[in-house]
Amino acid sequence: MFTSCQTATKQTQTTPTTPTTSANEIPGRKWWKEAVVYQIYPRSFKDSNGDGIGDLRGIIEKLDYIKSLGVDVVWLNPIYSSPNDDNGYDVSDYRNIMKDFGTMADFDELIKGLHDRKIKLVMDIVVNHSSDEHEWFKSARSSRESPYRDYYYWWNAEKGKPPTRYSLFDAKHDAWKFDEKTNSYYLHIFSEKQPDLNWSNPKLRQEVYDIMKFWAEKGTDGFRLDAFQFVAKDPNFPPFPEGTELSLMNYSMGEHIHDYLKEMNKEVFSKYDVFSVAEGAGRNMQDAHDLVDEDRNELSMAYAFEPADLGKFGGYKLTEMKKVFSKWDKEFAEKGWLSIFLANHDKARLVSVWGNDKPEFRDYSSKMLSTFLLTMRGTPYYYNGDELAMTNGGFEKMEEFRDKPLFNMYEFEKSKGGDLTKFLERAKFEARDNSRTPFQWSAADNAGFSTAKPWIKIAPNYKEINAEAQEKDQNSPLNYFRKLTKLRKENPVLVYGKYTLLDEASESVYAYTRELNGKKWLILLNFTDKEATANTGLDVSKAKVLLGNYAESSKDGKLKPYEAVVFELN
Numbered sequence: 001m002f003t004s005c006q007t008a009t010k011q012t013q014t015t016p017t018t019p020t021t022s023a024n025e026i027p028g029r030k031w032w033k034e035a036v037v038y039q040i041y042p043r044s045f046k047d048s049n050g051d052g053i054g055d056l057r058g059i060i061e062k063l064d065y066i067k068s069l070g071v072d073v074v075w076l077n078p079i080y081s082s083p084n085d086d087n088g089y090d091v092s093d094y095r096n097i098m099k100d101f102g103t104m105a106d107f108d109e110l111i112k113g114l115h116d117r118k119i120k121l122v123m124d125i126v127v128n129h130s131s132d133e134h135e136w137f138k139s140a141r142s143s144r145e146s147p148y149r150d151y152y153y154w155w156n157a158e159k160g161k162p163p164t165r166y167s168l169f170d171a172k173h174d175a176w177k178f179d180e181k182t183n184s185y186y187l188h189i190f191s192e193k194q195p196d197l198n199w200s201n202p203k204l205r206q207e208v209y210d211i212m213k214f215w216a217e218k219g220t221d222g223f224r225l226d227a228f229q230f231v232a233k234d235p236n237f238p239p240f241p242e243g244t245e246l247s248l249m250n251y252s253m254g255e256h257i258h259d260y261l262k263e264m265n266k267e268v269f270s271k272y273d274v275f276s277v278a279e280g281a282g283r284n285m286q287d288a289h290d291l292v293d294e295d296r297n298e299l300s301m302a303y304a305f306e307p308a309d310l311g312k313f314g315g316y317k318l319t320e321m322k323k324v325f326s327k328w329d330k331e332f333a334e335k336g337w338l339s340i341f342l343a344n345h346d347k348a349r350l351v352s353v354w355g356n357d358k359p360e361f362r363d364y365s366s367k368m369l370s371t372f373l374l375t376m377r378g379t380p381y382y383y384n385g386d387e388l389a390m391t392n393g394g395f396e397k398m399e400e401f402r403d404k405p406l407f408n409m410y411e412f413e414k415s416k417g418g419d420l421t422k423f424l425e426r427a428k429f430e431a432r433d434n435s436r437t438p439f440q441w442s443a444a445d446n447a448g449f450s451t452a453k454p455w456i457k458i459a460p461n462y463k464e465i466n467a468e469a470q471e472k473d474q475n476s477p478l479n480y481f482r483k484l485t486k487l488r489k490e491n492p493v494l495v496y497g498k499y500t501l502l503d504e505a506s507e508s509v510y511a512y513t514r515e516l517n518g519k520k521w522l523i524l525l526n527f528t529d530k531e532a533t534a535n536t537g538l539d540v541s542k543a544k545v546l547l548g549n550y551a552e553s554s555k556d557g558k559l560k561p562y563e564a565v566v567f568e569l570n
């Protein structure tokens with residue numbers, strides 16, 4: 001057994017490497033391929049004004065911390081004006097800052113602070129839907145003659161009930177909401193406070209491009225397009241084939257999506273040095289390529305959910321994880337570019353889902369997972385707090401959760417007589433609030449996040465897991481993460497190198513090589529709490545260890561629980 005005390009005193013070794021691959025030997029280099037993206041959930045990062053809610057000035061306070069991580073890009077979850085039905089994913093004014101988060105002057109200071117530190121900023125663009133409190137929607141719902149009526153989808157009630165459409169967040173999963181004032185239904189694929197914008201209307205599309213240009217002019221370096229797979233719809237709403245009405249396949253990647261992206265690319269992306277990524281990568285590989293291949297002028301990189309979605313209640317199979325990651329890597333080896341991630345604000349915590357959050361294994365497994373994320377081909381998206389091995393939030397009862405869609409799902413479960421105890425058990429493990437608890441800065445009151453009671457509970461382990469303690473410990477997950485970003489930065493083999501999976505059948509070890517211009521590195525990762533053997537056929541006894549999460553890295557192919565080692569073979 002390993003104690004957390006051992007964890008604190010004798011882990012981690014690194015050997016400096018000299019970059020040998022020169023820039024001009026690698027075709028297709030791009031800054032955004034070489035970047036490590038750090039995702040910040042502003043509501044939970046740092047509260048500067050004592051209202052229990054994280055804000056922009058809080059992020060400004062922590063800019064040096066962010067810089068110290070060695071990340072290159074910050075992706076901010078939405079910060080625009082919003083009534084917060086879905087924590088900012090319901091925008092009521094796209095050109096303003098949410099009151100809870102601060103002012104436009106704060107934003108300007110934040111972007112300058114990031115740029116001064118050579119960190120780029122990615123904004124989350126939420127344009128599948130707006131808030132029902134957006135001026136466009138207020139006008140649209142006021143009269144059928146409103147100039148904004150066609151910014152949304154309506155179904156006039158005199159035509160009868162609209163054809164079934166599925167809502168992900170509605171308590172009845174019904175995407176049509178009857179609106180008495182104009183005797184019509186409006187469409188909402190998410191909650192009824194998130195009416196869908198009508199992308200078949202060129203005026204609406206132009207509004208969106210103007211909004212994006214507004215942020216690009218302010219210096220934004222990239223855009224993440226929220227729920228974008230859902231934007232293209234047939235405005236006539238033909239019925240879906242019987243029995244498939246609820247299948248999400250019917251809802252994503254509608255006919256004109258590529259036209260819209262090409263138009264957006266021409267209007268916005270091509271005019272600035274920005275990168276673009278959409279949430280999701282379509283229904284299949286062809287869709288994914290069509291979204292991101294260079295010659296198509298649509299998006300910069302794919303953000304595919306298939307790998308991360310394997311991590312769920314009840315566990316996952318390592319062979320399955322390897323298969324899926326390897327499949328995506330192979331598909332994009334020659335063309336296009338991928339994002340690498342296992343966690344984000346819609347998922348539970350990295351170490352709780354993919355590793356082992358018991359105190360004796362938490363740090364080891366967290367470092368092992370960080371090693372994985374930072375040594376794969378593709379742009380890593382790393383979620384704030386994972387660098388500390390922050391765990392799931394320790395929710396015990398429904399009242400402690402804050403995510404409104406979760407309560408809608410609970411109501412739905414109740415309405416069909418479902419097992420509510422099981423629902424709660426699942427939520428404790430996989431609800432997205434788990435990754436939205438306040439950032440654990442210190443062992444002080446409210447984890448150093450705020451002087452007031454935070455908007456959501458703090459994970460009970462903050463006295464043990466926090467940034468202040470980890471700063472002082474050379475072997476902490478935090479300092480290990482810094483070593484990883486440095487290693488990746490200095491070695492293009494980790495960014496561009498060919499990936500080859502080894503020991504495919506092992507349910508314990510994930511082993512792969514990365515190769516570029518004569519360099520060959522081997523990464524060994526034990527995903528279990530037991531000793532495990534890596535059958536790679538490669539002799540590592542004389543190989544150089546570049547990074548490992550134990551004081552002594554194993555060089556005989558036998559890996560200690562959750563051990564991670566990066567070897568230089570030649």
Ligand code: NOJ
Pocket residue numbers: 086089090126190226227279345346
């Ligand atoms: C995806 C976002 O990541 C999620 O947080 C949000 O609830 C939905 N889109 C709706 O905008």
